[in-house]
Amino acid sequence: MRILYVEDEKFLAEAVIHLLKKEKIAVDHAADGEEGLELALKPNYDCIVLDIMLPKVSGLTILETIRGRGVKTPVIMLSALNEVEDKVKGLTLGADDYLAKPFKTAELVARINAVCRRPALVEQEMMSFHDLSYDPANRTLNNVALTDKEAEIMKMFLVNPKLTVTKQQILAHVWGADSEHDENYVEVYMSYLRKKLKEIGSRVQIKTIRGLGYKLDV
Amino acid sequence: MRILYVEDEKFLAEAVIHLLKKEKIAVDHAADGEEGLELALKPNYDCIVLDIMLPKVSGLTILETIRGRGVKTPVIMLSALNEVEDKVKGLTLGADDYLAKPFKTAELVARINAVCRRPALVEQEMMSFHDLSYDPANRTLNNVALTDKEAEIMKMFLVNPKLTVTKQQILAHVWGADSEHDENYVEVYMSYLRKKLKEIGSRVQIKTIRGLGYKLDV
DNA sequence: TTGCATTTTTAAGTTTCATTAAAGTTTTGT
DNA sequence: ACAAAACTTTAATGAAACTTAAAAATGCAA
Numbered sequence: 485m486r487i488l489y490v491e492d493e494k495f496l497a498e499a500v501i502h503l504l505k506k507e508k509i510a511v512d513h514a515a516d517g518e519e520g521l522e523l524a525l526k527p528n529y530d531c532i533v534l535d536i537m538l539p540k541v542s543g544l545t546i547l548e549t550i551r552g553r554g555v556k557t558p559v560i561m562l563s564a565l566n567e568v569e570d571k572v573k574g575l576t577l578g579a580d581d582y583l584a585k586p587f588k589t590a591e592l593v594a595r596i597n598a599v600c601r602r603p604a605l606v607e608q609e610m611m612s613f614h615d616l617s618y619d620p621a622n623r624t625l626n627n628v629a630l631t632d633k634e635a636e637i638m639k640m641f642l643v644n645p646k647l648t649v650t651k652q653q654i655l656a657h658v659w660g661a662d663s664e665h666d667e668n669y670v671e672v673y674m675s676y677l678r679k680k681l682k683e684i685g686s687r688v689q690i691k692t693i694r695g696l697g698y699k700l701d702v
Numbered sequence: 703m704r705i706l707y708v709e710d711e712k713f714l715a716e717a718v719i720h721l722l723k724k725e726k727i728a729v730d731h732a733a734d735g736e737e738g739l740e741l742a743l744k745p746n747y748d749c750i751v752l753d754i755m756l757p758k759v760s761g762l763t764i765l766e767t768i769r770g771r772g773v774k775t776p777v778i779m780l781s782a783l784n785e786v787e788d789k790v791k792g793l794t795l796g797a798d799d800y801l802a803k804p805f806k807t808a809e810l811v812a813r814i815n816a817v818c819r820r821p822a823l824v825e826q827e828m829m830s831f832h833d834l835s836y837d838p839a840n841r842t843l844n845n846v847a848l849t850d851k852e853a854e855i856m857k858m859f860l861v862n863p864k865l866t867v868t869k870q871q872i873l874a875h876v877w878g879a880d881s882e883h884d885e886n887y888v889e890v891y892m893s894y895l896r897k898k899l900k901e902i903g904s905r906v907q908i909k910t911i912r913g914l915g916y917k918l919d920v
Numbered sequence: 921t922t923g924c925a926t927t928t929t930t931a932a933g934t935t936t937c938a939t940t941a942a943a944g945t946t947t948t949g950t
Numbered sequence: 951a952c953a954a955a956a957c958t959t960t961a962a963t964g965a966a967a968c969t970t971a972a973a974a975a976t977g978c979a980a
Binding site for chain 2: 925926927928929930935936937
Binding site for chain 2: 971
């Protein structure tokens with residue numbers, strides 16, 4: 485499970501991220517609304533945790549924007565103001581839950597799990613590139629089943645099919661940011677994915693850019 | 703059949719829930735508007751029964767919010783004030799029926815059944831997928847009897863035969879939202895359903911997507 | 921009550937996947 | 951060409967996820 489956490493209070497953010505990690509929840513962190521909005525638009529997350537008071541772009545604006553763009557990812561709003569008004573406003577704009585600051589991390593974990601447990605109200609969209617299409621609902625690439633990690637990596641490619649993704653980015657995204665993990669993990673999974681691409685018979689392949697990373701290519 | 707009942711008068715709520723249970727209606731109960739709103743947003747219910755006067759968030763606000771979010775679940779409003787004002791307002795906001803307090807439980811049961819029968823007309827039709835067809839009237843799958851829970855799960859599959867359904871979704875829908883129930887329940891019932899599919903001799907099978915859920919497949 | 925169907929609980933058996941290590945291959949710089 | 955670095959692939963292991971049988975509990979109807 486991977487979430488996006490948009491929070492400007494650095495100290496709080498670090499503490500929360502640390503604790504979430506213990507719960508096996510991988511976290512990408514954005515420190516302001518601008519960065520948060522950019523990341524939130526990518527279909528990479530199981531859940532987005534949004535502070536309302538943020539530098540540059542407010543949490544409510546982020547929420548409104550991504551919902552307007554058809555992003556269905558569950559959103560949990562955070563706010564120092566425990567006013568029911570705000571809560572209702574958030575929920576009206578399409579938030580899935582609301583948590584008042586200060587909160588216990590255990591409470592946040594419970595909400596995240598609850599929100600991810602909900603059936604998707606609308607089916608998530610397929611992601612595609614040339615003759616490849618990934619179906620998030622069934623976790624299949626052209627009807628071939630992917631494992632969890634394989635799917636996470638394939639999604640990274642498909643979000644920006646033209647871009648080269650570095651091993652470090654993949655490690656950070658799939659295995660967690662501070663990871664002591666080996667880059668060999670990534671290499672192993674590239675091998676797995678290439679095998680599946682061959683099985684599919686796609687003309688798309690994973691191309692190595694030596695010293696940089698990997699990208700999809702025809 | 704599962705309904706959501708939002709009611710703050712504890713004693714009344716308990717009595718009603720007890721009586722509904724006798725009518726084979728499963729009930730999730732929320733004791734205030736906040737909790738009610740949260741649960742009402744989940745597509746887990748055949749019907750929502752909403753008191754208007756509620757702590758934190760009023761029933762009318764809940765109704766307005768969920769309709770704004772595209773939730774189509776039938777709603778029955780309850781109110782101690784038998785004012786035409788409220789009734790009109792509720793129906794305008796998208797309520798399906800209105801009941802004045804105090805009411806007889808038999809009356810509520812009748813309204814619930816009436817309101818659920820509307821979409822039930824659709825639901826009464828056979829649901830099918832390849833060589834499988836489920837008959838709601840007799841609760842049979844290709845003439846093999848299913849138990850209550852087996853049927854609830856099979857219906858979830860048949861509503862969207864192409865989609866993977868997660869264990870959490872099944873738990874929430876069949877055992878109720880607040881359930882701390884074990885995912886093993888679901889696993890056990892998958893085993894039961896597989897046995898019945900074999901008994902039927904269907905070519906449809908329940909496929910496991912490890913770490914994600916289950917789906918029907920040929 | 922008793923008996924039967926169903927649901928819940930327990931626990932042992934099975935499969936799959938992430939991880940690890942290590943050997944093999946290609947590319948790059950000198 | 952040669953060695954070092956970067957990358958690829960395979961195979962084994964153990965932990966986690968899943969399956970199933972069967973016992974215990976529950977609820978219901980005769």
